[in-house]
Every structure is written in structure tokens, then in C-alpha cells.
Amino acid sequence: MSVTLADVAARAGVSAATVSRVLNGNYPVAGPTRRRVMQAVDELEYVVNGPASALAAATSDLVGVLVNDIADPFFGIIASAVQSELGPADPTGGRGGRAQQKLAVVCNTGGSPTRELTYLTLLQRQRAAAVVLTGGAVEDPHHSAALISRIGRLEAAGARVVLCGRPPLRAPEAGRQAETGTEAERDTEGEEGEGAAARGPLAVTFDNRGGARQLTAHLLTLGHRRLGYLAGPAARTTTRHRLEGHRAALAEAGLDGDAERLTVYGRYDRSSGYDGAMELLRREPGLTAIVAANDTVALGACAALRERGVRIPQDVSVTGFDDLPFAADAAPALTTVRLPLAEAGIQAARLALGRDAAPPGGVATCPASLISRASTAPPPPA
């Protein structure tokens, strides 16, 4: 078949073990020997057999990254950051050895809870060294339980699991009841101690609530009193947190009575923003501001408003969330909330690799900051 460790060993005149040690660099090997081995590796164009080494070492160099939608820059930016922290640095030659290289496996769940579970299983099957779960979680008790159990099994198998951009997972009622202890479960739990923290995975979260509050407060300060809200899918943590921040700001101004009526739920995409804005205009023609769940939705809303002949921001102000690159390029440039996506991805990767110490409480929260641009202004005098 292809070149194996033994072939290299033969050519270098050493044992297979020595070659392995040279390649992994985690054991002292004499200089001349090491050079002979490296030369043989080069001459034979030897490439380690990953599966074999993963089998023997009981761990692989794969790191899973679960995202809701790769085509969405929000996730692309996070995934890119995670990978840059794991992956091969540019100068690396990339020959046989260099076992330090982690390979990121970016998995697209499409927001489907089932697929999320399936990928987790696939990753466990590959004996992934770590898994980073990005994006908001679906808030369904059934799914949460399944997710927690799957993650528990991954951790029990030695994988580090880190949440990025989603709130920490808490078992409903902290698993006080042990009545479901089947034989298999007991086995698993018995060995859980060796893996990561038994308290559940580490998390890097965004201050969605705080960001949303600031944003709406900004609008209120400008003088807006009738604000519509274009929410994401119901039953998603991200959706809920942003909405809560918005409502909190409204409540502070005594404006929350009308909030439910002026909220439209949809997906995190452009057409949802378009449709939602139309619906909002129908429900409340006197609207002076539209707060969108994210930048993409905001862009859809802008399109709808333009089509209706409504001027932004003179007639209606519009805000986004996330501050994706295109937000600055929209016309008018979007007022939004900046989330440190890349920084969060890097931090999640470092935690996943065990390079950084766990943050206090197992949760690191990234700040959200208001970016005020041209899409917001005081409401029309009317």
C-alpha cells in the first residue's frame, strides 16, 4: 500500500518506536538519529497514518466546530478564528511529523437540533480531541437533555467541549435524580472524573442582553417612542436574550406595554427582515424605529422600507446586531452592536486546546458595544 513507519525505520536503520518518537517529538532522541530519521521520512515522502495513530493513542487531532450556517459570515468569522488558532501556521513546512497540527472539522447543523446531535456522535466516533459548539441553542427541554447527555459522553471520552456564543448549559435540576441509572450510564459516569470538569463544558458567551439594552436605550435617547422589533426564531437563546435586553430598555422608559404587539418573529435571514418589516408597518404605521435581531435581518428590513418609500433614518431608524463587515457598507451604514466574534473564537479554541486556564465560573463573557452609524436619527417631528 503506502509507506509505513516500519519502512521509514528500515531505511533509517532504527526501530519503529524511534521513528515514532522523532515524529511526535515528545521524547528525547539523539541528534544524529533524529536527522537520519527525518531524512528517511523526506526521501520516502512518509505521511503518518492518522487513524492508526489515533487508535493507538486513543485520541485524534481532530477538533469539531459546530455552526448553524457556514454561509453566514457570523459563523464564518468565528469558525475562521477558531481554525486560525488550531491550524497550521503559515511558516510550517507540513511534512510527515508535526503532530501539533489540529485539524478543524467545521460541521454545518443548519440550526437543526437533530443534526447537531448527529454531528456530535460523528465527532465522538472520530474520537475528536475537542468540540466547539457555536451559536445559540434551541430552547427545548427534550433537546437540551439529549444535548447534555451527548456532551457528557463526549467529555467522558476525553474530549474537551467548549460553547462559543451560547450560554452555559445547565442540566435541568442539576441531575439530582439518579433514577435513570441504567447499566451503561453508570459505567460512563464512573469514569467521568478523568475527563474535563464534571460541571459541564466551558463557555464563551456574548453579552447579547446588555448589547440589546444599550441599542434600544440609544434609540430611546434619540426620542423614539414607537419601536418595532424583528426577532429571530422563537425558542433560541440568542433570540430570547436580545429580546430581553430590548424589553428591559423599553421597560425602563415605561414603554413595554406595547412590546408584544410590536414584535415579529422570523428567521435570521434577509427575507425574514423584509417580510417582518412589512408586517410591522402594517401593525403600526406610526412606527419610527425598527430594531432587528441581527444585521442581515436589518438589511432585509431596509429593503422593505425603501420599497415603501420610507426614508432611513429620516422617517424610520433601523438597527442591526453583530456588526458584520457589510453593516458598515450598507446604505445608510447600519447602527448596530459589535460583538467580538473573532476574539471569542480564538478564546474558545484556546480553551478547547487547554492552552488557557478556565475562566472563573467556567464562563467568559464578551462585551458588546454600541456602534452608532447613519441608520439611526431622531424621529421625525410629526
Add this chain to the structure above:
Amino acid sequence: MSVTLADVAARAGVSAATVSRVLNGNYPVAGPTRRRVMQAVDELEYVVNGPASALAAATSDLVGVLVNDIADPFFGIIASAVQSELGPADPTGGRGGRAQQKLAVVCNTGGSPTRELTYLTLLQRQRAAAVVLTGGAVEDPHHSAALISRIGRLEAAGARVVLCGRPPLRAPEAGRQAETGTEAERDTEGEEGEGAAARGPLAVTFDNRGGARQLTAHLLTLGHRRLGYLAGPAARTTTRHRLEGHRAALAEAGLDGDAERLTVYGRYDRSSGYDGAMELLRREPGLTAIVAANDTVALGACAALRERGVRIPQDVSVTGFDDLPFAADAAPALTTVRLPLAEAGIQAARLALGRDAAPPGGVATCPASLISRASTAPPPPA
């Protein structure tokens, strides 16, 4: 450690071989037996050990997808399509068996040739079942040779390699000169026959040249005579093809004399578009149209023009390329060339899995179509 095949076999009262056969479903097993096995699998929450099975079977279910930049929707859309074709369909439960699942490994090369090679090695190490290389290639003889050799080795190792969005690879001079035949190389080549086509990998390409030609022709038809071109990085196939199409249209109109002076090279990002547009305006204040290498660059150019008080399209028309989702949302909406990104990704995935027959000549070309929107108009009368 964790549950193994043997554990399942014991519980089901059969041999490990039988369990393996049930799980892989590629061998006849009696109904009742199969049911007992499946039940044991469920009860034990058994998850196949990927590395072990890859080692034994000499192939894994990983499929590599190389992209230049995951954060760029252009690649995100392609990657998403590839993965949707490989990955778990929604209905799948995702328990132990189901060996049909392929796991996409999305690798971010950042456009670096070295990293591209490194990832290819990493994937070979994992014994990837297939590899899809997306995006334009760097046109450097040295790198091309390295790439061809790496791809050859991958194919020799049994992996299918498919190019998506990049032109077919041709060895310079078809390797007629055998003077570099080291022992190792001869070995590799001796076994090449068993792998995929010895003629090099299959390719799904975009008609970048044709699309660019149409686009510039459109501008010329509107009456433009002084067009600036914002090119991507030099020495990239995509850059070159689009530029060639542009120049071809110009030449048809007898306007190619000035072409080189009115071309600015840069990266495929917004700031390059911004800077490039400024530079173009400096070189030729009488410009009436700016043709950008892609939509992102076009957006940057629009920002620069707006800042300069130049109206689009009244004073200067601007065009993009790719028709990414945000192109329609820009203000004004971008005239651009639509590339069937998702379709190409799907086709590449099907070829990679061997589900579709190879296209004639090993190359499938996807059409590019002109999308005329609001960012182009006849030049000002002046």
C-alpha cells in the same frame, strides 16, 4: 474505556464479526440477529470507533473541503452546499451504525499556498475519502508542481480529488521529463493506476471569463468608454480569467489600449475596493465605470465613491461579481454576474463521492449570468 464492538457482541450474544456486519450493512445477516444487535447497540449507546475502523478498512469517512476564507460567503456558500450533500440528512437518527455519513472537514487556507499543501498532507494523513479544493489557484510554477504532486499522492492513496471553482490542473509539460525520478517517486507512480483517473482530478469550474466579458459588454453597450478595473490578487487564476474576459470585451470595442493603466490589483476584500477606487479616480478622473473583481470589492469601491461625492450610477457605474446575497441589498443594488455557487458545490460533492459520472473531459463548466441592477446606467452626458 468506552463501549466497544466486543461489548455489544457479548450483550447480543453474537460474535464481534456479526456486529460489524450489521453495522456496516454490507453483508447478509438474519433478521432476528440483526434486531438483537441493534438493541444491544442502543442499550449500550455504542458509538463506532472511527479511527479503528478506518485503520482496518484503510479508508475513513472524512471528506476534506479546502477554502480560501470561510468568513467569505463566497466560500461559505460552496462549503455549505458540499456539506449538505455529504452530511447527515435531517431525519437521520444518528445512532451507532449508519456508516453512510461522511464528515466534511472544512479547512481554511487563507489563500496561502503553503497552508494549502499542509492541509492536503493532513487530509492524507487522515486517509480522507475525498478532497474538494475550492477557489482560485495561485499561479506559481513551483507551487503548482508541489500541488500536483501532493494531489497525485492523495489519489494514489485512494482519495478522490475534485476541484471546484478552479480550473483543471495540468502538469506543466505533462511530466515528460523523468530526470527527477527518485526511488520514492517511482514507487508512487507505479501504483497510480489503481486510484482515480491518472489524468488528474475532476473539476467543476465557473465561466469567469465569459461572465466578465458579458459584464463589460453590458457597460459598453450603455455607452461607457472609460472603465477602470479593480482586480484581485495577481497570479491567481480567478483574477486572471475575469480580467481576460474584461479585456476581451474591451478589445472588441477597440478600447484595450488604456486597459493596463486603468487596472489596479488588490485583495478580494472591501478595503482593497475602497483603496483601489480612490487610486483609479486619481489616475483617471474622467472615469465613468468601475468594474470590480467581486461584489465585496465593489462595495468598497462604492463606499469610496460615496465619500468622494460621486453618485452611483449617475456619475459612475459600478459592477461586482459572484452575486452574493448582499449584492442585492447594497444601495444601489449591484449589477453583477451570478455564479451558481451552491449548484457547483453540490456537483463537486457528488463527483467526490463517486455518485455522479465524470463529466466529459473531466471538467464541468458552470455558466455565469449577468444580473443587471441599479448600480449601472449610461454615463453622464458630459
Add this chain to the structure above:
DNA sequence: CTGTTAGCGCATTCAT
């Protein structure tokens, strides 16, 4: 510092 010896967990021959 280096060689020897055992498996890691599974897919396959072969037998039966």
C-alpha cells in the same frame, strides 16, 4: 537514548 513487546478496535478472510 534506543529496541522489544503488546495491544488499541475493527474489518476481514477463512472455516463452519
Add this chain to the structure above:
DNA sequence: ATGAATGCGCTAACAG
């Protein structure tokens, strides 16, 4: 249709 045996290529104790 099923079981028993063998080895995939590598790493991890142990020796020395």
C-alpha cells in the same frame, strides 16, 4: 448465516 483468527499502522509501557 455466523464464528474464529489475523492484521491494519501506530504508540506506550517496559527493558536494556
